Amino acid sequence: MSAETPTPADTAVEAPADAAVERPRKRQARGERRIAQLLEAAGQVFVESGYAATTTNAIAARAGVSPGSLYQYFPNKDAIAAALAEFYAQQLDELMAPFAQVDPATTALEEALTTALGPIVEFHRRNPACLVLFVAGDAPGHVADLQAPLVARTHAQIQALLGAYAPRLPERELELVAMVTLAAYKGVLPLLVSAEDADVPALRRELTALLIGYFGQVTGRRA
Template identity: 40%
Template sequence: MPEKTEKPGTAKPGAETTTATEDRPRRRQARGERRIAQLLDAAATVFSTTGYTAASTNAIAREAGVSPGTLYQFFPNKEAIAIELGSRLMHEMRQSYDEALTPIDPGATPIEDVIAGTVDRFIEFNCRHPAFFALMHGPDIPGRIAEEHDALHRTLTARVEALLAPFTPGTPAPTLARTAQMCVGIYKAGLELVLAHEGAEREAYVQELKVTLLRYLSPLVGDVVK
């Protein structure tokens, strides 16, 4: 007997069932990822409003518009939420300073432009993610976040040091390291003031921060930028 041939475009028996079975886990996974993103967005709002210590899983669930039971399907407690949110924000922060702290030719870009561009980039990130400051600098943050933040701080300081090196030829390494530490410290102190204000006052504090860093660095880089 001649073999039966299938019509073009006709699926084999059971093919649709197999495809549907494979699609279901993917749809569940996509829904789960959307729910996690929803919970993390709500946590960011709660943490930035009340701080980590005063925040609660009930408040986060309420902000997300879900029941506490739904929240516990994805996170066992507030600390787990903070760790996941903190890790994601730190990853984004690393991407920001990878772009902002690329060593440049001091003869082509004045130090004041370097300061302005770097400060603007970091301020923009923190204003867009106020929960980052609340998690990284607040009291009683989870130990894992503190450890990751310490590592982030060390890397950030090293990148600032590398950025300043072309502007400070001949400067001893210990002096350059202290200068980078001071720049990061000045920025963090100014950031707290910037985030405490809004509108024109915030912009004024951003400008003050840039001026402070420029005045601090000018004696060290003066010979290069003249």
């Protein structure tokens, strides 16, 4: 009696369990790269066209993908903006961390500001769409809402820094000074973002001098 001819199912080698895990990981990695690609393209188009005039078709074209591919990850332009804004907020949180680590006993206020402002200014210059989403006021309400907790945390970090260098200032006065400081930075930010590379160090020094002069007047009132 002859043996039965084996079928493909009989001869197939079962894939190792770790191979089955690896495939979803590769798909996830590809998805993450595509999302990053779309967010980068969106940032570029937001800067060039403004938020209101930007379309998902323009973002997809800049990313080099079809609109259908874009919709696999984001249902609309607002969702893309929200994801980009959340990414910016996380990055800025990390950049603000040095404010909480300054020791007034060993670091002058001017040095602390210079050290902290440098990376923050460079971040905004590398990501000008952050200006469109958080400062220009062109983004929809739910995207602007993402700014609120970031502003609150930034305000608290500035207030803590000032409190360390001016411990005599009342809490309410520190709150107001931190509020004005943040508004002053946001006011200068468009100039910093659009400046030529050669002009940025000088502009940063001027901003530092502006803040130092302001802080000096404030702390002098309580000297």
